[in-house]
Amino acid sequence: MIIVVAACSQYSSRPGAITFHNIAARYNAYFMAEQNMADAEFEMRKGYKENYNQLLPILLPMDSVLAQAVKPKLLDAIKKASIVAEKHQNSKWIDNSYILLGKARLYLGQWADGLEALRYVYANGRDDDDKNNALILLMRAYIEHKDYSNALGVAEYLSQQPLNKTSQRDFYLTKAYLHQQNGEYLTAVAILEETFPLLKKSTETARIHFAAAQMYDRLGQYALANRHYKSVNKNKPSYDLGFYSSMNSLQNEVVLNPERDLTNVGFDKMLKDRKNDDLKDHVFFTMGLLAEHKKQIPEAVSYLQKAAAASKGNMQQKAYTYLQLARIEYESLENFEMSKAYYDSALAILPQEAPEYRLVADRKRALDNFVTQYTVVSTEDSLQRLAKMNPAALDNKIDGIIEAKEKKRLEEEEKARKAQIAAQNASLQQGGGNPLVTGGERRWELYDPALVSKGKIDFKRAWGNRPLEDDWRRSSRPLRTLAGNNAASGTDSTGVAQTQQENTGLKKGTPEWDQVHALLKKDVPLSDTAFAVSQKKKEDALYNLGKIYRFDLKESHRAIAAFERVLSEYPKTQYKDEIYYLLFLSNEENTAQKESWKSKLLSEYPTSTYARLVNKSTDTGGTSGNATKEYEAAYKLYADGDYTKALEDIEKNLPSYKGSSMEDKFALLRVFLIGKVRGKEAYGQAITEFMRLYPTSIYLPRLKEMQEFNSLSMGKR
Template sequence: MIDRYITHISRLLLCLIFISCFFACSQFSSKRGAIGFHNLSARYNAYFMAEQDLLNAEYEMKKAFKEDYNQILPILLPMDSILSLPVKPQLENAVKKASIVAEKHQNSKWLDNSYIVLGKARLYMGEWPDGLEALRYVYANGRDENDKNDALILLMRAYIVQKDFSNALGVAEYLSQQALDKNSTRDFYLTKAYLHQQNGEYLTSVAILEETFPMLSKSTETARIHFAAAQMYDRLGQYALANKHYKSVQKNTPDYNLGFYSSMNSLQNEVVLNPERDLSSVGFEKMLRDRKNDDLKDKIYFTMGLLAEHRKQIPEAIDYLQKAASASKGTNTQQKAYTYLQLARINYEALENFEKSKSYYDSALIILPEEAPEYRLVADRKKALDDFVTQYMLVNMEDSLQNLAKMNPAALDNYIDNIIETQEKARVEEQRKAREEMEMAQNATSRSTPNPMMNGNERRWELYDPALVNQGKIEFKRTWGNRPLEDDWRRSSRQLKTLAAGSPDNPLDSAEVPVASSDSIMKKGSREWNELHDTMKQSVPLTEAQLAESQKKKEDALYNLGKIYRFDLKEPHRSIATFERILADFPNTQHKDEIYYLLYLTYDEGNSNKLAWKDKLLKEYPTSTYARLVSKSPDAAGNATAIGTNPVKEYEAAYKLYLDGNYSKALDDIEQNLPAYKGGPMEDKFALLRVFIIGKVRGKEAYAQAIEEFMRLYPSSVYLPRLKEMQELNSVSMGER
């Protein structure tokens, strides 16, 4: 009985001890024992595991991140939710475990650190509102000043990633006034340098990095930051300082690629700094022979091409760049894209081979990643060059055809006969080569082993037999000729496309002319020869009507070229030369008032020609739209003010004035601001609203003139059918009057 009583008392005491310990260790208790318990549990349980998960995820993301050494390396690893997808489970675990500290260890000194881990993991996953909220919580409620500063440094980095440079600078200004410990100072300097780098302020960025390097230990990451600093010095034209940091890369255990690119860039700078140095003595040949560089030969040739171009050795530069394109292997398409871009630029600027430049831009755009910084610029330039090459070739084609028209009839006939003879020889030679290829394929097939796709005496599928494939090609050419890849190629009723298929050097060379089907050369004087001769001759503008049509095509193409130079390619000097050529060759051009206006816009402020073109416009076309524009606009070039910064809102504002009946104010706003919309996607929409308003305030004759101007200036506008209906209705109304 006594034993049972003692046992009962013991159990009661144990319960009381447990209850007292439980309440003493409450996460809301301020007692030393409770705090010590929660500090221990938080640090070596939840927080430790959360931090390890985050560190492991960061390590994997760094390994997976593909550096683009043609671009300036970002000082800090980008916070990219796509990059974090493979490690999302680890990041989610970090969030889950860090949350335990917030839920169960409120009085722990590791609470702030856990919120920082939680916020950082959420930022990596792209959960920006939750991540930013966690970091702001630490700043507002943190107990440790160092933790609050670390949270602010991470918050600044998040603002930079979001391109919110204003808020990032505000945080940086606050942190610069705080007493930071050694690690926080290092992280703050790196983040501040990252801020200025991403904002394009390279001089400020490298100045901060110079103060940071003494704080960095020897590591691959330090080598990478030295490389980024060297690249920024390159952009600033300070090649000697850049080389100093490229050499520092080699002293900080870089990986192979980083070491290779630092050596390449350093060699490139040495040649720039020593113009007399021979490229063969720099060390490129040795690097090409090194088997470890087999996958990097494209970069070596690319660098040699850049240096050759720097020395104005254009043929050598093109040769090196073409070797670079050929040397690109496997998945290394990024370097190939930059090689194509360089070839496109050289062909455009140095050689003025616009068609080849366009082809290289096409090739670059296919393989250039959409997230690349140049992608949008390349896409816009490619689109501009598509239109440019069409107009440019049209001008040259009409020039060539008009020159042919000036030849005497006998010389023209001989010229056409020479073209036909050359085409015939090329056709027969091509068929001979195709026959030889077929015979070689047949011989190879006869010696080869049976195809596994064949069973017994079953017929072999043609696409497995190269001999049959070649035979099919030859039969196709015999029947249809050498056809381009296009839709509806068998239609016999299509119009002749000589201008599209020919070239300025040989404007009658066309893939659309009839082709003889025999293997023998077509004889001069035969029926086929004469038919082909007559077909090609039809393209030459021999009559006055044909010559007038050719001149009109040339005039319109030059006009389009001038606008492409001005608005798309941003080449004002070529735009001016083209517009002045139109005025010289076509003094009665229907585009004269607009050309005067565009010349006025294109010349720089202070140039006497600018005012001269304005005076001509006001004198010869005082009532035109363009005369009103140059008279009213305080900044007719559309270069300076906030005009045109938000065309959608500005259109809505003008349209509201129109609906409210405030026509004069709406018209003044549109005519004053229209230059800012020039070349933009909403230009014709503003012009259409202007037509409506003119109909309200200036009468039917001005309304008719405004409609005609719109139809002439915007021939491809989606609103053109509507304008034609308006024109018909206005004509009927004026007739009734």
């Protein structure tokens, strides 16, 4: 027995011992580990939810969150693979076990341990094929960590190695995945074209064809994209994959043949197919995109609204529909309030982990501020036009506004009354139930974020900001003014039919009419003082609009128009030097205009901060290291009490660091030094200037406190 056991030692190089451990490792520990890994990958593949609105990754991402559902299987795979390393050292399966162990750890998010196992195989492996397979997996791990330089290094090495057919297929797919994730779509599809002959017919092959077609779409190669979309259906796709492939193929046919009518391309057939009931939203969405592509904006909006209405539980698709509607309302229709409402709705249902979430949130915040400023400009424009009318024309204009709003209100109440009666009749025919949710297809409006947002806007426009209280619309309440655009002449909406019979609207010449007329007229800036206040509001709002266009919405051409309008309408504006500077920045593509605004700034405001900024140094002094040293030198002068010299150095160096992370830090020290050298008034001006120049600085809260303290001290003096 001792001799037999010794002969079968894992450290023995005897043929019998090696054969024994090869069999024991392969058909015991490694077999079970491999089965656990296969089961885990199958479950993760089933659990992965494809987003067909986004570019499909060529390889499924190694997601540790997705792996939590199969964590026991992965841990058992690690345990079994470790047995081979511990008890079968002379087995030829030890390299395979380390690769499997490394892959399991990568799936679980244990990157350091996973990379170490794969590097061990590369350094100590006995079989070249196993070493190559470990490197392919290592390359994929680098891609998942967005370490593209290391991934490219591994790819360069592997490209020089002789690979067997399976390894070559995996290497090509991983390298294509690398270039896809790095945004190099042309390289990625070129590699995939070499890979497809190595792939067998399968759902995974169909998926890769779809990813290749999407990349061709992004490259504008629609005919090549369609070739791969058609290949999807030849490779056993899932139903959804086949549907989206057919959908995108039809979309490309319309793009390639602009004369084709959307109604006879094939979308109607897809809408009639009962199997596509839960996918109708995407059909309408695609039709909306194509209508917009054909410059048919009203049709595009109609299709997209149908897509939103057809979404049944697919909140992600609904969010994308709202985003498209928001963009069209903003860019094509310039209906900014509706655009904001759609952004609000999209943000309410878009998952926070979605790649667009942060961009949408930023856009929504920018539009919130934008709509506020735009409303001020529109309102003051309208009021100022009214103020310039003669008294009789003004009275007639206000009476016309009241008549139009009364007519619209009565029409809307009549429409609401008929809709409620129709809904009640439908409910009675079906045996009762809530008329707002009967019929299967209708949704209660409070479940639709877009309708809720629109309702809030309409309510605020008509009634303003109301406190939460009962019976706020009673006729005994004083009527509100309509400086914000609309008259407050609503009635209680309960008992619509009865109200319609009793209320036929305001009558001209009655006290109620005269009261509404007086309240509307009160908003018109008829006195010089009121007109000046209105002008100031409009000037500030236009200036703020220009900054929002420039910095938040990244629309330089609109920013230029807004700033030039300020200069045209308010030649003596307090923002003149800053607007010159912002026009200098906004004319990136127009060198002549850029130099013109620079010249104006330097000639009219040669000592301003903005003049120093446009004259910033172009030498190599703007590096991070030099900036830190120069800041520390200036701060030492400040700490030593040599304020004048420190201020001279700061004002000389500040323009050199425009756009760097140190800029606002230099500017903050400059504010302190101005307070020491030039007195409190200059100090207050420097604080205000800082707040205008650096609205997103982390030092802004501190500056606001300093401003309040300076104002108090100036008041006491």
